[in-house]
Amino acid sequence: MYGRAQKIIYAVFVIAVIILGWSLDNEYYLQLLIFIGLNTLLALSLNMLMGYAGQISLGHAAFYGIGAYVTAILTTTYNVEPILALPAAVGAAMIVAWIVGIPTLRLSGYYLGMGTLGFGMIIHILFREWSSVTGGASGFVGIPPLEIGPLIFDSRRSYFFLVWGVVLLSIIMCRRIIDSRVGRALRSIHDGEKAAAAIGVDTKKLKVQVFVLSAAMAAMAGFLYAHLIYFISPGTFNFVASIRIVTMVVIGGMASIWGALFGASLLTLLPEWLHAFSEFEMVVYGLILMSVMIFLPRGLTRGVIDIYYRYRKSHDK
Amino acid sequence: MQEILQYLFSGLTNGAIYAVIAVGFSMLYSSTDLINFAHGEFVMLGALGMVSLTAGFGLPLIPAFFLTVAGVAAAGMLFERLAIRPVRHPEPIVLIIITVGASIFLRGAGMLIWGKNSYSMPPFSDHPPIDFAGARLLAQSIWILVIVTVVTAALHLFYRRTLTGKAMTACAVSKKAAWIVGIPTKWMVLLAFGLSTGMGAVAGAIISPITMPSYDMGTMLGLKGFCAAMFGGLGSLWGAILGGFLLGILEALGVGFVSSGLKDAAAFILLLLVLYVRPQGILGSADVKRF
Amino acid sequence: MIPAKKFRNTVLAAAVLLAASLILSPAIFADSHKDAYKIGGIFSVTGPASFLGDPEKKSMNLAIEQINEAGGVDGHMLEGVIYDTEGDPSKTVMAAGKLINKDRVTAIAGPSRTPTTLAVIPMVKRAKLPFVSCAAGNKIVEPVKPWVFKTAQSDIQAVASIYQHIQKRNIRKVGIITVSNAFGESGKEQLLSQASDFGIKVVSSQSFGADDKDMTAQLTKIRRQDPGAIICWGTNPGPAVVAKNVDQLGIDIPLYQSHGVASPKFIELAGEAAEGIFLPTGKILVAEQLPESDPQKQVLLDYIKAYENKYNETVSGFGGYAYDAIHLLAKAMEGTGGDKAQIRENLENIKGHVGVSGVFSFSKTDHNGLDPSAFVMVRIRNGKWELVE
Numbered sequence: 001m002y003g004r005a006q007k008i009i010y011a012v013f014v015i016a017v018i019i020l021g022w023s024l025d026n027e028y029y030l031q032l033l034i035f036i037g038l039n040t041l042l043a044l045s046l047n048m049l050m051g052y053a054g055q056i057s058l059g060h061a062a063f064y065g066i067g068a069y070v071t072a073i074l075t076t077t078y079n080v081e082p083i084l085a086l087p088a089a090v091g092a093a094m095i096v097a098w099i100v101g102i103p104t105l106r107l108s109g110y111y112l113g114m115g116t117l118g119f120g121m122i123i124h125i126l127f128r129e130w131s132s133v134t135g136g137a138s139g140f141v142g143i144p145p146l147e148i149g150p151l152i153f154d155s156r157r158s159y160f161f162l163v164w165g166v167v168l169l170s171i172i173m174c175r176r177i178i179d180s181r182v183g184r185a186l187r188s189i190h191d192g193e194k195a196a197a198a199i200g201v202d203t204k205k206l207k208v209q210v211f212v213l214s215a216a217m218a219a220m221a222g223f224l225y226a227h228l229i230y231f232i233s234p235g236t237f238n239f240v241a242s243i244r245i246v247t248m249v250v251i252g253g254m255a256s257i258w259g260a261l262f263g264a265s266l267l268t269l270l271p272e273w274l275h276a277f278s279e280f281e282m283v284v285y286g287l288i289l290m291s292v293m294i295f296l297p298r299g300l301t302r303g304v305i306d307i308y309y310r311y312r313k314s315h316d317k
Numbered sequence: 318m319q320e321i322l323q324y325l326f327s328g329l330t331n332g333a334i335y336a337v338i339a340v341g342f343s344m345l346y347s348s349t350d351l352i353n354f355a356h357g358e359f360v361m362l363g364a365l366g367m368v369s370l371t372a373g374f375g376l377p378l379i380p381a382f383f384l385t386v387a388g389v390a391a392a393g394m395l396f397e398r399l400a401i402r403p404v405r406h407p408e409p410i411v412l413i414i415i416t417v418g419a420s421i422f423l424r425g426a427g428m429l430i431w432g433k434n435s436y437s438m439p440p441f442s443d444h445p446p447i448d449f450a451g452a453r454l455l456a457q458s459i460w461i462l463v464i465v466t467v468v469t470a471a472l473h474l475f476y477r478r479t480l481t482g483k484a485m486t487a488c489a490v491s492k493k494a495a496w497i498v499g500i501p502t503k504w505m506v507l508l509a510f511g512l513s514t515g516m517g518a519v520a521g522a523i524i525s526p527i528t529m530p531s532y533d534m535g536t537m538l539g540l541k542g543f544c545a546a547m548f549g550g551l552g553s554l555w556g557a558i559l560g561g562f563l564l565g566i567l568e569a570l571g572v573g574f575v576s577s578g579l580k581d582a583a584a585f586i587l588l589l590l591v592l593y594v595r596p597q598g599i600l601g602s603a604d605v606k607r608f
Numbered sequence: 609m610i611p612a613k614k615f616r617n618t619v620l621a622a623a624v625l626l627a628a629s630l631i632l633s634p635a636i637f638a639d640s641h642k643d644a645y646k647i648g649g650i651f652s653v654t655g656p657a658s659f660l661g662d663p664e665k666k667s668m669n670l671a672i673e674q675i676n677e678a679g680g681v682d683g684h685m686l687e688g689v690i691y692d693t694e695g696d697p698s699k700t701v702m703a704a705g706k707l708i709n710k711d712r713v714t715a716i717a718g719p720s721r722t723p724t725t726l727a728v729i730p731m732v733k734r735a736k737l738p739f740v741s742c743a744a745g746n747k748i749v750e751p752v753k754p755w756v757f758k759t760a761q762s763d764i765q766a767v768a769s770i771y772q773h774i775q776k777r778n779i780r781k782v783g784i785i786t787v788s789n790a791f792g793e794s795g796k797e798q799l800l801s802q803a804s805d806f807g808i809k810v811v812s813s814q815s816f817g818a819d820d821k822d823m824t825a826q827l828t829k830i831r832r833q834d835p836g837a838i839i840c841w842g843t844n845p846g847p848a849v850v851a852k853n854v855d856q857l858g859i860d861i862p863l864y865q866s867h868g869v870a871s872p873k874f875i876e877l878a879g880e881a882a883e884g885i886f887l888p889t890g891k892i893l894v895a896e897q898l899p900e901s902d903p904q905k906q907v908l909l910d911y912i913k914a915y916e917n918k919y920n921e922t923v924s925g926f927g928g929y930a931y932d933a934i935h936l937l938a939k940a941m942e943g944t945g946g947d948k949a950q951i952r953e954n955l956e957n958i959k960g961h962v963g964v965s966g967v968f969s970f971s972k973t974d975h976n977g978l979d980p981s982a983f984v985m986v987r988i989r990n991g992k993w994e995l996v997e
Contacts, residue, residue, distance in 0.1 A: 026709050026710060027705065027708070027709040028705045028706050028708075028709035028710040031701075031702065031705040031709075032702070032705075035698070035702065128788060129788070131793065136790075136793045137723070137788060137789045137790045137792070137793045138722050138723055138726065138745055138747060138790040138793055138794060139697070139722075139723045139726055139727070139790070141726050141729075141747065229697070229698075229701055229727055229730070230730040231697065231723075231726050231727045231729070231730065232697075233697050233723040233726070233727070233790070235695070235696060235697060235723060236696070236697055236698055271699070272702070272706075275691060275692070278653075278692070279654075281654075281692070282654070
């Protein structure tokens with residue numbers, strides 16, 4: 001029954017994407033949805049690490065950036081086909097994650113936060129200072145559109161389908177991992193690392209593995225971002241960006257795949273709605289962020305369910 | 318020799334700024350187990366409040382200083398009462414996002430009040446830079462050094478010698494146990510917030526003559542202060558000061574001997590190495606908590 | 609494992625949220641003015657470059673008001689739609705997408721910074737829309753892109769005027785200190801590449817972070833190489849800190865700043881340390897001191913008066929970029945009926961337009977349209993700008 005429900009959800013998801021993709025004529029809305037898709041990928045990737053394994057990262061934008069810069073450099077400077085640059089971009093992020101993850105994931109709590117933050121800063125500075133390769137602070141121009149065989153993704157509509165296809169595949173992949181033995185082991189780390197180790201979970205290895213997976217997904221988002229905008233600059237991958245990803249995960253609801261989707265949607269759409277406030281935008285944005293966390297500390301998805309249950313309870317009596 | 322001394326002085330100036338901010342982080346952590354990501358914004362409030370009171374309202378330095386600190390501490394307590402206490406399940410990550418939200422809110426409010434420009438603030442005393450074997454240090458840096466040391470020593474005594482201070486430490490160790498033995502834990506948290514944000518205001522006020530404050534100064538300062546607090550060992554006051562100075566001096570030496578573009582990276586790499594070797598920071602205690 | 613019921617409810621909650629977010633979307637409220645020409649503006653009104661974006665937004669509104677008061681363009685009123693980029697490329701792309709596809713503007717002015725400009729260039733190219741950037745970076749118009757123009761003076765001219773001045777004073781060695789963002793980087797590139805043309809050698813090149821509070825370490829390193837002058841490239845407050853630090857260290861050689869600090873704010877921030885500093889700037893700072901024969905003088909005085917009356921604040925050198933952009937666009941729109949290709953064509957053929965930032969003469973190979981005469985050298989004396997010959 002559980003499996004069937006899941007299949008129905010995926011079917012609804014696919015249909016929704018197809019309908020939106022065909023019916024929306026305004027490129028602005030397509031673009032908005034593409035950004036939501038990219039942010040969902042980022043939130044999903046961090047959610048695997050933070051929501052399920054309980055390991056915080058305040059430097060996740062670094063992997064996003066590595067994905068974007070590797071493909072930019074390969075496709076533009078070295079004329080590599082984008083389809084070949086993809087494994088390189090994702091692979092580079094995975095290797096970096098593996099090297100950094102081994103010592104960093106030994107830390108915990110705020111110190112882990114600090115370790116990942118420092119790593120994110122170093123990568124950001126690297127993007128900015130290594131200007132002969134990365135284009136420096138002014139950014140990297142002239143990234144080609146994405147071509148896979150005969151398919152050219154140069155319109156917003158085609159990109160919309162590409163991004164949401166990737167999102168769907170990622171959701172299915174995450175779901176599978178979470179429901180597997182590995183997923184249970186992961187959650188055991190979240191609930192009590194020592195207890196998990198005591199019952200035979202190789203916590204160190206598992207943490208690094210999920211870190212690498214998370215980095216790979218973020219790099220995928222970076223790859224898609226670079227070929228969407230055709231331009232990247234270090235500012236997109238700084239500390240603030242990392243914090244924004246963390247916020248998406250927490251606001252949406254940790255340890256919830258759909259939570260990642262809502263967190264990402266809300267934080268992408270919110271600034272668009274808040275334009276009307278002009279000078280007051282920041283104040284309102286900060287207030288909303290605080291209120292959501294004060295009143296729905298488990299995130300929007302869970303929060304709405306909690307309210308629903310409370311409502312049912314009070315009416316059933 | 319004169320150069321190395323100048324690098325040290327340069328590091329001392331930046332380091333003093335980081336240190337005084339790190340103390341605020343560390344002291345809040347030591348009594349509530351919480352990192353306030355809006356701390357940088359309270360520093361901003363302190364700095365701009367100081368500018369407004371002295372330049373705008375023409376108050377003399379000392380009353381302006383105490384008024385600013387009291388005002389910002391009150392704002393910090395209000396923040397605790399309105400945004401931190403109502404949280405039903407105070408998990409660290411939830412509190413972190415609330416403080417991130419608060420930092421955005423305060424930055425927005427700062428922009429509305431003070432506009433987008435930087436301000437200038439005269440130094441506390443009109444001394445020319447102090448010459449020491451050809452290297453020069455601003456008089457204001459000495460002011461910062463002295464005030465930081467005095468305030469930290471006072472805090473240290475407060476924690477070790479007074480009943481309230483000891484009660485606050487007890488709350489940090491175990492809120493429940495502290496409550497059982499009759500400590501009003503809610504008041505302690507409120508007080509800790511007041512002290513910590515007040516400390517932020519002290520930081521903002523004394524660094525305002527060298528930092529040219531503006532509404533968005535808090536982010537970077539908060540980040541550096543957080544790093545310094547981590548470096549020295551979270552929860553340790555003297556660790557925070559040590560961390561701040563080390564970070565500042567490392568950056569200055571990074572400029573001198575590596576490259577000015579990579580100075581931040583050099584500092585962060587060293588920071589990571591320290592964390593790898595000694596995960597609890599230089600002066601931190603060994604029990605490090607999970608999220 | 610999550611119970612099936614709970615799982616279903618999660619999905620339900622999700623669906624409700626998604627539906628709510630789509631319904632709330634402000635799309636429904638779009639309106640259409642048939643008569644007005646819509647011009648989009650994207651400026652970093654808040655964020656680290658707000659010192660550029662804020663006066664630019666105000667100047668754009670001012671220019672539109674002036675044009676409309678004078679009867680608009682061929683009887684069409686102008687309507688400005690301005691969004692804030694916060695200096696962030698992703699937000700700028702969103703804003704540009706909104707202007708192009710939702711507000712359906714005829715032309716776009718801004719963004720304020722080089723990276724944000726570079727980020728939207730592919731979009732305006734695809735949308736075939738006249739685009740006038742207000743950013744300084746030379747990468748924007750080099751190589752020339754058909755739809756892309758810019759009004760801010762290039763670093764090339766600013767560096768050239770500084771080096772000319774240094775050459776005249778017979779200084780052969782300089783040390784440079786630049787901010788580590790797009791503005792500083794672009795300045796550094798020009799400083800390094802043009803030095804040999806003037807027989808000057810850059811003996812030390814340092815950088816500082818936009819938020820740094822003390823640059824004595826960098827200056828100490830520069831001093832060791834014994835240069836004859838120091839050139840600082842950045843935007844407030846960094847350069848003011850550099851000026852103060854130079855004073856503090858007692859470095860007794862001329863200090864040059866870039867046009868990035870060309871606002872009264874710099875003098876206020878640097879205080880006494882600002883005395884004797886040289887910088888290249890658009891003529892706006894010394895409008896009063898210009899000879900009567902200068903064609904820009906009247907335009908500048910009018911702009912300053914209008915701006916200060918409307919906003920009750922001192923004018924800076926930056927708002928003029930947007931002011932010029934709007935006036936150039938309005939001029940190019942005359943007789944086109946709003947046809948974008950025609951506007952672009954007209955823009956490219958504008959010659960001798962007297963603006964705030966200089967006299968613009970565009971051509972097929974020059975989409976900035978300014979020559980070195982757009983800059984003058986000024987010196988700060990007694991807290992005032994003083995025109996240097």
